Amino acid sequence: MHFLLLLIILSGLLHITGLYVKNTSLKMVFKPLTTALIIYFAFQQGGHVFLHYKVLILIALFFSLAGDVFLMLPHERFIAGLVSFLIAHLFFITAFIGHTGPYWNWIYLIPVLIYFILFLIVLLPHTGEMTIPVVVYALVILTFLWQAAGRYGFQPDMLTACGLFGAILFVLSDSLLAYNKFVKPIKWAPGILMVLYWSALYFLALSV
Secondary structure (H helix, E strand, O other), X not given: OHHHHHHHHHHHHHHHHHHHHOOHHHHHHHHHHHHHHHHHHHHHOOOOOOHHHHHHHHHHXXXXXXXXXXXXXXXXXXXXXXXXXXXXXXXXXXXHHOOOOOOOOHHHHXXXXXXXXXXXXXXXXXXXXHHHHHHHHHHHXXXXXXXXXXXXXXXXXXXXXXXXXXXXXXXXXXXXXHHHHHHOOOOOHHHHHHHHHHXXXXXXXXXX
């Protein structure tokens, strides 16, 4: 497992290097490869959770891989990428809910809701014709984070903590991506975004 983690880190660093030196081959090869390695890592995990949870997380990770591919095509398929990640989040939510949820604890919802209201206030003046898809996506990732927190609150252990931490990192990654795309490009954003994104996937993979 330690060797696989090193491969994931190396592959991710090669993609990020490609971003900054503008090397198309590095970007195109190592972005999907890094996500694929995380999927393999999740598949190899020890089976300490219900099988349906692991299957749903794996499906969500595959849709994340599809989103990666769409967003790096020569003519960026942003809508296709958005839909792929939307479906991925729906599978993550279904996994978190399992057979005990949904979790209706308002203590977890309130801070998540405040964050997304503030973020949408910043974002929506810049989204134009993308406003409806962005709002729908925001509601889905709000639910994603809320249910990850609810699952941890219901059963606080290392696996559910990994799921919650992965969800937090995923939301931060999506937030940075949206701000960078719609509000103001940030020079350092691409590399940080990928670190947040792959860290999120890795912790979600650890949760199985």
